[in-house]
Each structure stands twice: as C-alpha cells, then as structure tokens.
Amino acid sequence: MKLKIWMTMAAALALGVSASAANAADKLKACWVYVGPVGDFGYSYQHDLGRKAVEKALGDKVETAFLENVAEGPDAERAIERLAREGCKIIFTTSFGFMDPTIKVAAKYPDVKFEHATGYKKADNVSIYNARFYEGRYVMGQIAAKMSKAGVAGYIVSFPIPEVVMGINAFMLGAQSVNPDFKVKIVWVNSWYDPGKEADAAKVLFGQGADIIVQHTDSTAALQVAEEQGKLGFGQSSDMIKFAPKAQLTANTDDWDPYYIARVQAVLDGTWKSEDTWGGMKDGMVVLSPFTNMPDDVKKMAEDTVAKIKSGEFHPFTGPITKQDGTVVGEAGKPLPDGELLGMNYYIKGVDDKLPQ
C-alpha cells in the first residue's frame, strides 16, 4: 500500500500543482470552526449564517472558509491550526470545547486573530464572545408556565457545563415567577447534536407527563416530535418554525451577524483588540423569534418581559436566589455578578434533578 501512496503522489504531481494557485492575493480570509454540521438548523447553522452575512456585508474585501463537524477532542487543535496555516487572518472557534486548542494555536500564530465563543480564556490575540442566552430562557420559562396544562416541562440538555445549567435555572426562575409549583423534568443526551437521541428524549419526556419541550441541543428533532404529538415546544439557536409550525411557541435565536461583521471589519481596519463580549437582547445578539401558537395575554406578558430585559430594568438572575440545597445567593434586588453566572454549578430550588459533583 506504500506503493499506492507513491503512485498517487506521482500521478498528482504530474498533473501539476494547480490547486495552490486558487488563493486570491489581498483578500482578508476569515474562517470558522463549527462543532456540528452547518445543516443542523440550530447552533452551527446560525453561526454559518453569520459567516454568510460577513461575505455579503464586506463583499470582495473578504473570503471565508469553515470546517464543520469538528469534534471537541484531539482533532480540534489540528483543525484550528490548519485554518491558521491556510492564511486565515481571523478565526472564530464556536464551541466551548475549542477553548484550550484555540489558546494553544493562538500562541503559535501571534499574527492571526482568534475569537472563541462561550469560553473564558483570553490572550493578546484571542477574544472571547458569548450571548446571554439565559435572557431568552427566562422568557421561555414564563411562557411555558402559562401554556402548560400539566405544569410540567421536559428539558433536553447536552452537557452539564455552566452555560447549560444557567439556562435551566433561568427557565425555572421564569416559570416560577408565573407558577411557583412549576416542575421540570430533565434528560441529558450527552451530545450537542444527535437527532435520534433528542427525539427519543422528547418522547420519553412527553410519556412522563410533560406537555412542553425545551432543549439545549442543536437539532430540530425534539420540536418535530412535539409537532407530531400535538404538544408545544421552543426552538433552539435558530428559528425552527418551518419544522414545527403548530408547536413552536418561540425560539431562542442567536444573531451573530452584527458581531461577526464588526470583528472582521476591525481586522480590516487594523483596530482589532482582544475583548470580552457577552451580548444579550439589548445588543441584538439574543433574539426571540415571533411568539406564535399562544393567546394574546401570554404574548403580551412575554413582550413586556423582553422590553424590561432590553431596557435593563430587569435581570433574570436578581437576588436573592434560593439554591436547590436551600442556601441563598445574591443580594436582594441586585443581579448576580457575571463571573458567578459564568461558573454556575448549582440548580435553583424546584429543579428536580441532580448535577454531577
């Protein structure tokens, strides 16, 4: 088989080295690394919309490239380094598991700018950015408590990392603000994208009496199950109304377009600096898609909450907050500090599940 490799090499060399001439000279190359397929119609899809928005907004000043389905493991570092070597000048690594690989590669390529989503490690050439997804989840909790007849929601989750735990808590705080006895059942699927498992989880949760489904995984599968069974649910990351026109109440969508355009523009202008961005509804980074399949009073309540969050009048994590074990965090009337939110590893009271400790 060694022979085979040599044969191929010889053949290809004879054909000429035509491929490497493809790179245009003075365009800025902006690149993305996705944890899922761009066709997940959820998280990675949304990031890819951001990439396309950059192409559209900056036209022939940029060219883009991406790697999809990159596992958060030993392959991540190579994938990121490959992009750096291929001449990418700014690289967005869009999943928390890419954090250490991003930092490692960034140290080797000081001239390349890196942007890591949902992590906490920065460097001179590494910015971090994230969206305050919890704001949308609080509103979803309120809607769920209003809309659920059983008073029980099913929650499909990926991994017990702070961001996901924060989302569950925000959802429950919202729900409890409407119905203090509201219950949530949680199923961990240990994947960001696994339509089969997500659909199974949805069926199990409906079977256990939940009548509304929430998810922190990236596919449309759970919502489609809700649609089939005549139940309700929420879209994740991306507006999934096409997949569940009768089931989707709203979707907690991420709009990365303005951020990506601004960051790539900053590299073009030479004004790029390492920053820490955590944008919410106010910044247009978290957007709830249109409220559908609900009566007007519920819609009104949701819209009011959104307005309050946007104006800064209200913060979902306003103290005091009672943890699952009965202890209290936060000062009365003050929001929890960002640092505490970003490391959240406890459930609030009323969540019927246990976190691995």
Next chain:
Amino acid sequence: MRLVLEKRAEHSAKMALLSPIIAIVLTLITGGIIFALRGLDPLAALYVYFVEPLATSWSIEQLIVKATPLALIGAGLAISYRASAWNIGAEGQFTAGAILGAVIPVFLPDLQSPLTLLLMLLLGIAGGMAYASIPAFLKNRFGTNEILTSLMLVYVVQLLLDWLVRGPWRDPQGYNFPKTVAFSGWQTLPSFQLLPPSVGPVYVNLGAVFAVLAVLALAVLMGRTLKGFELSVQGLAPRAGRFSGFARNRTVWFCFLLSGGLAGLAGICEVMSTVGQLQPGISPGYGFTAIIVAFLGRLNPLGALVAAFALAISYLGGESAQVALGISDKTARVFQGILLFYILACDTLILYRLRFQGPAASLVETRT
C-alpha cells in the same frame, strides 16, 4: 452469459499486489466524477485530497499524530482477530488506559521525574489490560459473546470518564468546565525532531516510537515464533488447534490483554500529548477506526501500520478539501467510504476470479 466469481485454488500473488492499485485507480476515477459533478476541477480536488497531506512538514507531523493511535490499536487488534478473539472494545480500553494513567496528574501534579512518565505509561497499559480482561474473563468462564461484552463496555467506561471530568476530577480552577488540570512537565510525552529543519522540521512524540516498536515486535511474534503460529492456527482451524494442544482459554486471555494493553497505551499517549488533559472527548473514535485499520492491513501488524497512514491521509485530505474547496464534511466522508469499499471489494480478486459463464452453469463453487 453472466459474470460469476469463481474461487481460486489458492491466493493469487499477482492480485495481492494489484488489488490495492486497482482500488486506488477506481477510487480516483469515482472521486473525480463526484468532484466534477460538484463543479470542481477533479484533478485539483484529488491533489488536495491525496497529495497535500504529504506536501508540508506540518501535515506530515499531523499525519503521524493521527496515525499513531490507529497503528498502536490496529496492530493489537490484527493479532486478536487473526486468532478469532473478537475484541471490538478497543475504544473502551483506550479510555480506561487514559483514565488510569491520569490518576497521577490529577492527584499528584507535583510528582515530576522521568519515572513519572514511565509510571503513567505503565498505568495506561495496565488500565487497558484490566478493562480488556473483563470480556476475556466472561468469555472463558461463561462463554459469553466477547463481541457484545467488549462493545458494550465501551459505553460504560466513556460514561465513567464523563462523570469523572464533570465531577470529582474536575479542575477546581476551571470555571466548572468538564476537564481535569492540564498535564505538564514529565506528565506529558516528550517529543523530538525526526527530520531536520532543512527538510522542514518534523517533530514526533514518543507515542509514534511506541507504535513503530509495537508493530515490529508483533510482526516478529507472528512471523517468527511458535506463539504466532499458535494464534494463526486457532484462527484458521480451531479444531486443529485443539488437537495440537493449544489452550483456547489462554489464547483469549493473551489476545485481549495484548490488544487491550496496546489500546490503553494509545489512550494514555493521546492524553499525554495531543489532548494534554482528561476531558469528555479524548478520542474521535480511534478504537473503532482501528478495526478498519486491522482489516485494511490484512490482519498483519505491518499492514496495520500502512493502513493507519492510509486512513490518516484520508482524514487529513478530507479536512483540507473542506477548507480549500469548500466542500462539505459529508462529501469528504463519502470519499473515505468509497476508498474503503474499493479496497475491500478488490481484495475479493485475491481469492476469486472473474469469469464469464454460459447459460449452462457449471457446478463449481460460485458466488455472485
């Protein structure tokens, strides 16, 4: 007239040499057609796929990184399968080795000496062996199907790893992210320069050396020793093996401990180099891919080494095709599938010959 496959009286030596070449030519043609259908220049695409992974010192380095665990595990599995001991759970033994070896950096991060390195490697091997001994024991004691038990145990140990890194072994300074402390100093594998800077500096870590040594040792074992003969006989003719007094139980133990130990070594090497810590995902399925490597290498340790490189090329080629040509990751994988399909399909020609047959079919053993 119809086309039939007729069994050859013996292996065709000519075909053994030709079949991989036919396979690669067919792959190139099919791949070229697919690329052309996608509107890409097929020649440029094939160049990106097959030559680019070999074109720069960086990609050669990455190729070695990727091929190392595949070769380590694949060579062990090749021996096992040769003796009909079906260890499908190398992925789990890989993980078990990584976990046991990581005990040192997690609990004794300050233990820093060359001996630490050795100890971690030995723990890694021990972890893989211990985990492989479960299906071996069940097989010998209760006659359970080792394919099932070894496979199911993969999921068990993966969940154990998951629990450890999210719970008790989590880095206290890590904002509750699921990972252990980063390994450092003697708790990581040293790397050294394989090729001088004049060629383009190529660094490899100690894991690659282990892989080559393991492959050579196993090749000698199979080709030159009685043990190797014993293993082959048990695979080819179990009854003959029994009559010649080879103990089946002992063979099962040997195969599982060997392949499990090598998988464990691959696991600890991977977390001591590329990954640098324990985290939920430490393997992109190396243990399963190594099964393909073993078969692609014709269940021969040296073959497994070559096959490991072939698969590594297809992975890296797929990646560079994504970046350079903007094709999706799916297209890249389809291409990988085509390559494997043709290689295995063409192997048929070693044992069978194609023949046109008239309507009056003869009674020779045929397979259509």
